[in-house]
Amino acid sequence: MRQDQPHLILVDGSGYIFRAFHALPPMTRPDGTPVNAVFGFTSMLGNFLTKHAGSHIAVVFDHSRTTFRNQIYPDYKAHRPDPPPELIPQFALIREATAAFGIACIELENYEADDLIAAYARVFAEEGGQVTIVSSDKDLMQLVNPSVQLLDPIKQKPIREPEVFEKFGVTPDKVVDVQALAGDSTDNVPGVPGIGLKTAAALVLEYGDLEGLLAAADQIKQPKRREALLANAELARISRRLVELDTHTPLPRPIDALLAQPPETGRLAAFLRDQGFRSLLHRLGLEGGEGMPAVSQPRHAPQFIAAQAAAAEPVGTPPEDAAAFGPYETVTDLDTLNRWVEEAQAAGTVALDTETDSLDALRARLVGISLAIAPGKACYIPVGHGPKPGTGDMLEAAPEAPVQIPLAQVLSALRPMLEDPGTLKILHNAKYDLEVLGRPQAEGANSGIDVAPVDDTMLISYSMDAGRHGHGMDELSLRHLGHSPVPYDQVTGTGRARIPFSQVELDKATAYAAEDADVTLRLWQMLKPRLRTDGALALYEHVERRMIGVLRDMEVEGIKVDGAELARIGEDFSARMITLEQRIHELAGKPFNVGSPKQLGEILFDEQKLPGGKRGKAGAWGTDASVLEDLAARGHELPREVMNWRQLSKLKSTYVEGLAAQIDARDGRVHTDFSMAITSTGRLSSTEPNLQNIPIRTEEGVRIRRAFVAKPGHVLLAADYSQIELRLLAHLADVPSLREAFAKDEDIHSRTAADIFHLEPGKVDKESRRRAKTINFGIIYGMSAFGLGARLGIGAGEAKGIIDAYFAQYPGIRAEMERLKEEARINGFVLTPFGRKLWIDGIASKDMARRGNAERAAINAPFQGGAAEIIKRAMARMPKALREARLNAKMLLQVHDELLFEVPENEVDQTAAIVKQVMEGVAVLRVPLRAEIGQGPNWAVAH
DNA sequence: TACATCACG
């Protein structure tokens, strides 16, 4: 936002009123007039004005219920109830309040406030000004552009292109097309039945806009969707007219009438006194009838000083001299390829991206490679594009594949550059590309390419901005470059119509693929220097970057799973489920779908009238394990049997069947995909399959874990960090008693129990230890007395007593909890003990529930994140340590505080010693780190 | 697609 431009602030008055009215309890003036909305409105507006100023400002209101849209579609907003009677007399007072602030009130018969906002925003922006619309109404998001932003009055968060994209999946200029398709039940906009937000966004991306889509509707592959679009084309067009704001609405007042004026303090003070708003008089500094700060300095130096906006990084402002994103070159002859390789090596840095026919890196075949060596200067080298799919017409000549350099020649030409230590390869999510390129891809290029050295823009972003936003390329591009890359779905289509990338025409493939390399290079140029200034360079260099190769090797290695054993377990579970189901139906008095929480809830609470039913937000009865457990404890048999059934059902579908489907037929092993940049705390996550949540807690679950086995001649070795998060608690909060217990390798929960219940050490009973354990864990989750009571099955009062005793014994812990909340509030992030920034979303929210969540996340983040970092450091060091000891163990899995290895039988003891040494020596805290090691033929035994 | 549920640390 330029500082010397005129700046118009448009406040959505109706939104303010609505919120004020519903947020506040009824209030009346002495004469009986209801004024809660007036108070809320005045308070919010006054508050806003102390923080923001523009050269121009207006509050815009709806005039009446019916507008021109009702002539288009009589049912528009027909569901809206009339305003409540107590609100009606407050409208006039609110306009009076606005005027007393020296602010123009704008409204116009037959138009909605949104249309007036649209028209003023357009005119003002066309004259070169900046516009801020104070509203969070999604219907206004279509107005966002480089000159116009929304400001969410609750979250105090600017809404610009990236936020709109997040909400609608398209850029602001396409929002109306998406809304027209998806409809809007709150405004009674019909849309096209069966099409929701996601589908609408995908269609608009693919066909450009609504008309483009409707013109091509008869070619849509999905029959249901095609029929819906064809049958409802006119309804969609009407919907579009309903949601599109009229930027040419007549302006009831000229722009000059919106010039910011100093408030008429006398009039404002008189108004506030008349309403009896003494607290506002005080807050706005008007008690003596003067001293109200000017809301602005008209005509010059308008400033936009939202604290949040100032703290946020710049979004979507491309430098004016930025190179264009394309056109790019398609490389189909060897001479041209060699020229690109030479230039890349001369430049010393090159961004790189691979295109494949699968997201599964272990199966993916290379389809093409793109390179970028300067912004705007990028190329695409197709290597695996096939012929365009034929129409199936027998008379048609067999289609031919486009001309391409043979794969083996491409790899030979690229290999020296990709393996050149003097040329830095920049990738986005390098682990995937390295996994693909590391496999032999062609005859004559019979070994994989070991790409190095590597920078990864996804990890650079994650190292600085974990928890702040996602780290996908499209999102980062929009956020940092102000550019939306061509969406993948637009190139290949979606769903049934999707074609493999190898069948995409070369010009389209080039536009997409080369752009990705170009974007990666530009992101690197923008983000890499920030690593140093943000203090995240060491974290990136020494932890995240080194994890790329480590995790790639683990994924490629996989872990052996005994499919036959899984099948046997499945048989057993199935048989038991059938018996259970019969018994459950008998107890229910009729057959029903046991897997349906809805049907179960109705039987338990509507039919059998069991006590303790609670309805969820959708109005359905809650039937989760804690509810069923309560009922079972009262002696009811049905809920107990349902719990048993559910356990088997979960294990069977997720682990027996789901896991079996993931076994790679080529090696009998499962290969997970570790995500490096998903979690807000620095942990990894694991998908397809998730190998970080394999059962262990029940005997049935242990059977599943037994199916994870070592290959012949090997054993599995598991190494667990013992109590790592509690050690971090003792370290961070510097708790003498806990430090001593860890130093002496005592049982930490017994020590806590002895401390807070004043028991003799060594005479701690089981129940006291259980309570101490619950509170120890509860503490690092930011738990309340209510929560502790619920978990311990005691009242909140008794729980509070325990918490008080805990903090009395460990005052450092309470101080640390407070410090973390404070740190998050001031900075927006907390730091792990190793200096990683973890951004806490919602910490400044005025919504107490939301803020409460954020505060608990802030308390937990350093412990979870610190532990994640410790194990990552150990993992980064492990391969070298094993290599130097001439050991052949392979690291297979990481489960947050555990590492799993496959070890030759005759190397077990040596390997255990090295693993323990690396894990325990990776960080020096005020307490020792301890790793516990187990081994066996399967994971259940090793753990 | 949204929600409820439940597997793990």
Place this chain on the structure above:
DNA sequence: GACGTACGTGATGTAC
């Protein structure tokens, strides 16, 4: 005085 109530993930089935 009410609010909502333990952190972080991913996969599955039902119901819309």
